[in-house]
Amino acid sequence: MTDLILHHYPESPFSEKVRLMLGAKKLAWKSVHVPRIQPKPDVVALTGGYRRTPFLQVGADIYCDTALIADVLEHVQPDPALYPLPLKGVTRIFAQWADSTLFWAAMAYSIQPKSAAAMFPDEATAQAFLVDRKAMRTNMTQLRAADATSAYRSYLRRVAHMADEHDFLFGAEPCIADFAAYHPLWYTRRRAPVMAGILQATPSLLEWMDRIEAIGHGVSDTLSAEDAIQVAAQAQPLAAGQNLLVDSAFQDDHGIPLGSRVAITAESFGAEPTEGELVAATRTHYSLARTDDRAGAVHVHFPRIGYVLRKADGT
Structure with missing residues (x-):
């Protein structure tokens, strides 16, 4: 190949x-x-x-x-399978939710004025990025920061309940649901650390994130x-x-x-x-x-x- x-x-x-x-x-x-x-x-x-x-x-x-x-x-x-056979349907549906609803709540929460300094080297770069992404959201309604914060807190608690039960969201091994749910939270934790305090209320979720991060990117x-x-x-x-x-x-x-x-x-x-x-x-x-x-x-x-x-x- x-x-x-x-x-x-x-x-x-x-x-x-x-x-x-x-x-x-x-x-x-x-x-x-x-x-x-x-x-x-x-x-x-x-x-x-x-x-x-x-x-x-x-x-x-x-x-x-x-x-x-x-x-x-x-x-x-x-x-290892991204779509474990007994859970193939539900993990796909969960991943679709995570890649859309969870993702956009996380982005609207994470990208705020107080986090811009950590994300961008200067104001001009920050503004260019925001203008570019606004143009890409032509057909979308963006959550306001306060609404995104409320939704994100709730979603984090719900995902944390899953992490309480297993090493990964649907069992002992990671699947597509884990990778889809992880990357919005990774953005908050690693790209907008000044905003990452919201994760502290769900320690099992942080432990789950550590396990995902340890997988690495391969070669x-x-x-x-x-x-x-x-x-x-x-x-x-x-x-x-x-x-x-x-x-x-x-x-x-x-x-x-x-x-x-x-x-x-x-x-x-x-x-x-x-x-x-x-x-x-x-x-x-x-x-x-x-x-x-x-x-x-x-x-x-x-x-x-x-x-x-x-x-x-x-x-």
Whole structure:
């Protein structure tokens, strides 16, 4: 198999989720650091427009969204399992809640004026980051700080009840639920330490976080963005059914046949479209074929859940 190349940056919470999953599965990977804010020309060369962080590259196949990346890693290395069979459904549902509701409460609580000094080197950098993220939230309503604080406290207590019972949230071993719940709390604890006092009321949760942190990130080597683009240019995207996504049967919920020119956007945060030829639409994911002057022919993959498929003309 071609190298796993993770495009990320150190402070990204969703990147921390993937780094820990790579560590749990003891997978070697290549590390490409991307900018925190626009412009991101090297990112767009591979994704065609999608600019959320992180994304995973395997040759000329680009996997967007950590939910889909988790499926890829599970296929590459099934053991230890992210989705333990007796709990496969409930851990997925919990992870979806953690990646959305819990995450946004944690972010609205953690990113406040008094935490900015620890997060950013100067006021100009802080403002540029906030302006960039505001533009990505076009279709979202952000919680006010006080409301986020109340919600976050409640969510922490609820997750702590799970940590009281086991070493990890659903048993003796970590699963997708642990990695999804951990990364928003990691952001509070490690990226906004002045705000981390909220975690002290749930000591079992802190102990659980220590166990997750001890998993580590596995073994990685640094790769430049230009070299990653060259990897794509020198490879060919894999056909549906031969890539790292196990399902390939066409599921038509839109009346859009394969081969159509389409655009895919996120439902809410980061709704920049990626356009291309629809080459797969299965029960779990979409795949678009596109060509870039630098990266050549690539396939860009998205999960169905959380993304909107339309014809390129907007219909």
